[in-house]
Amino acid sequence: MGIRSASFSHIKRYYDAQRQCVTAKLLPGEFYVTDKDEVIGTVLGSCVAACLYDSQAHCGGMNHFMLPGMRGSGDGDASARYGLFAMESLLNELLKLGCRKERLRAKLFGGAQIVRNMSDVGQKNIHFARHFLHAEGIALESSDLGSIYPRKVHFFAHSGKALVKRLNSLQESVEHREIEYLQRISHKPVAGSIELF
Numbered sequence: 001m002g003i004r005s006a007s008f009s010h011i012k013r014y015y016d017a018q019r020q021c022v023t024a025k026l027l028p029g030e031f032y033v034t035d036k037d038e039v040i041g042t043v044l045g046s047c048v049a050a051c052l053y054d055s056q057a058h059c060g061g062m063n064h065f066m067l068p069g070m071r072g073s074g075d076g077d078a079s080a081r082y083g084l085f086a087m088e089s090l091l092n093e094l095l096k097l098g099c100r101k102e103r104l105r106a107k108l109f110g111g112a113q114i115v116r117n118m119s120d121v122g123q124k125n126i127h128f129a130r131h132f133l134h135a136e137g138i139a140l141e142s143s144d145l146g147s148i149y150p151r152k153v154h155f156f157a158h159s160g161k162a163l164v165k166r167l168n169s170l171q172e173s174v175e176h177r178e179i180e181y182l183q184r185i186s187h188k189p190v191a192g193s194i195e196l197f
Helices: 074-078 083-096 121-136 171-186
Strands: 012-016 021-025 030-034 039-044 048-054 059-064 105-110 139-145 151-156 162-166 194-196
Touching (some): 048 121, 048 151, 059 151, 105 121, 105 162
Antiparallel strands (some): 030 059, 039 151, 048 059, 048 105, 151 162, 162 194
16 A cells, blocks of 8 residues: 555645646645645745745645744644644655655745744745755755745746745735635644746
8 A cells, every 4th residue: 555645625726727727726724745847835924835846747736834833842743834844744745656766856835924023934934945945955946035025926836946035015915815714723722026047
């Protein structure tokens, strides 16, 4: 019996006519891996998305986490909204698809200071993601991190190419969404210009 992989039936997908491919859309607390010629997209504020890929195995994946979540942080260890679980889950699922850890390359996005009058969770997420990659020996190929702008990211899992657009006009709506999400998860127990990089 093979290793059981995560089920991604909850991930919303749509056909992107402009790019002529299927796009999987990630929300905060989700991750997705694929060995198909798909794009993975998300919108980030203070959250960070890590994109990992193996160009020889033609596999890649992305996560979207909101809080670092270190070991021993209690309920933070069992949800992809926390960086530790999101990074380990992404890495493990890619290895199950046949990726080799020594061939993996990473791209990091997000970590903006979106929510005013709040501790800079974006910087904590950036620090965590960089530290995780360094500890795992995964090369950080490129990044677009920090600042105050939300970002829209499209990651091409087969090739590792990423498109990033900073979104001036969405800052208030992303701030509102992040505040709502933080309030919701704090009361809920945990269950089981475009740049080409």
